[in-house]
Amino acid sequence: MNAATPHRVKLILLVAAFAALVIAGLVLESARLERFIALMPTGPAPDMAIGVIAAVALGCATWAVVRIAHAGRARSRRRALEASVRGDVSSGIRTRMLVARLNELRVSEKRAIKLAARYSIVADELGVAFWNGGRRPRRAMHFPWREVRNIRADSMIVGGAVVSVLVLRVRRGGTSVELPIILGAPRAGSYALSDAPFFAVVRSWKSMHRDALKAEGIEPPPITGAIPIIRSGQVHAAAP
Numbered sequence: 600m601n602a603a604t605p606h607r608v609k610l611i612l613l614v615a616a617f618a619a620l621v622i623a624g625l626v627l628e629s630a631r632l633e634r635f636i637a638l639m640p641t642g643p644a645p646d647m648a649i650g651v652i653a654a655v656a657l658g659c660a661t662w663a664v665v666r667i668a669h670a671g672r673a674r675s676r677r678r679a680l681e682a683s684v685r686g687d688v689s690s691g692i693r694t695r696m697l698v699a700r701l702n703e704l705r706v707s708e709k710r711a712i713k714l715a716a717r718y719s720i721v722a723d724e725l726g727v728a729f730w731n732g733g734r735r736p737r738r739a740m741h742f743p744w745r746e747v748r749n750i751r752a753d754s755m756i757v758g759g760a761v762v763s764v765l766v767l768r769v770r771r772g773g774t775s776v777e778l779p780i781i782l783g784a785p786r787a788g789s790y791a792l793s794d795a796p797f798f799a800v801v802r803s804w805k806s807m808h809r810d811a812l813k814a815e816g817i818e819p820p821p822i823t824g825a826i827p828i829i830r831s832g833q834v835h836a837a838a839p
Contacts, residue, residue, distance in 0.1 A: 675733045676730060676736045679733075679735070679736050686807070687803055689721075689782055689800055690782065690784065691717070691719065691720050691780055691781065691782060691783060692782075692783045693716050693717070693718060697714070697780065700776045701739075703776050704769060704771045706771060706772045708740070712729075712740055718730060718739070722807055723807070724807065724810070724811055725811075726744045744811035747808055748768045748775065749768040750768075750801065750804050750805050750808055751766050751768075752765060752766070752797070752798065753779070757781070763782070763797045764780065764781055765779075765782060765797075766778065766780070784796070
């Protein structure tokens with residue numbers, strides 16, 4: 600049996616249970632609902648309105664169950680990884696750009712690389728790995744540190760908002776690609792990491808990258824420091 604099959608069965612049962620509760624509520628409250636519809640302006644027939652409301656309620660219930668199930672699956676995967684690996688476990692938010700660029704780096708992988716909406720990333724002494732799955736995590740792709748050329752912090756616009764992005768430049772099989780990784784907080788419903796938590800992950804990855812390259816006798820990339828900010832008053836003070 601596929602490892603994801605029990606999860607799908609539970610999800611289907613939960614959706615069916617929610618649907619039954621919604622339909623039962625509509626049936627029990629049909630009289631009150633009809634009185635409410637009668638007070639509304641002239642429009643579709645009551646039966647059609649009831650059908651529309653039932654469909655919307657069922658859709659909302661299904662969406663809520665799917666989101667809860669995905670969040671639980673992500674938590675189970677994170678706990679399993681934290682119990683089995685020695686590196687840093689981070690949560691990632693999937694983007695089309697990241698998935699497309701991961702597939703540009705496919706060499707021995709026979710199938711297209713896919714990521715869950717909330718996937719996990721493990722950075723340890725061996726490299727960086729992307730993980731899917733639940734209680735039994737499945738590795739989607741792995742990059743040893745020797746294939747990583749650079750790690751830097753950047754930003755990108757997502758849905759009208761500016762979010763922090765960890766950019767991992769990887770070279771594999773003659774192809775060099777920058778992977779834009781949006782890090783997310785482990786809590787369900789939270790958005791992209793920013794500020795101190797985000798830069799802590801960036802510093803940790805850079806440190807592991809440098810240590811791994813030194814252990815293999817490879818010259819690590821130069822350390823990039825902060826760019827000094829020169830204010831107008833300092834310019835006038837320095838002028839002769």
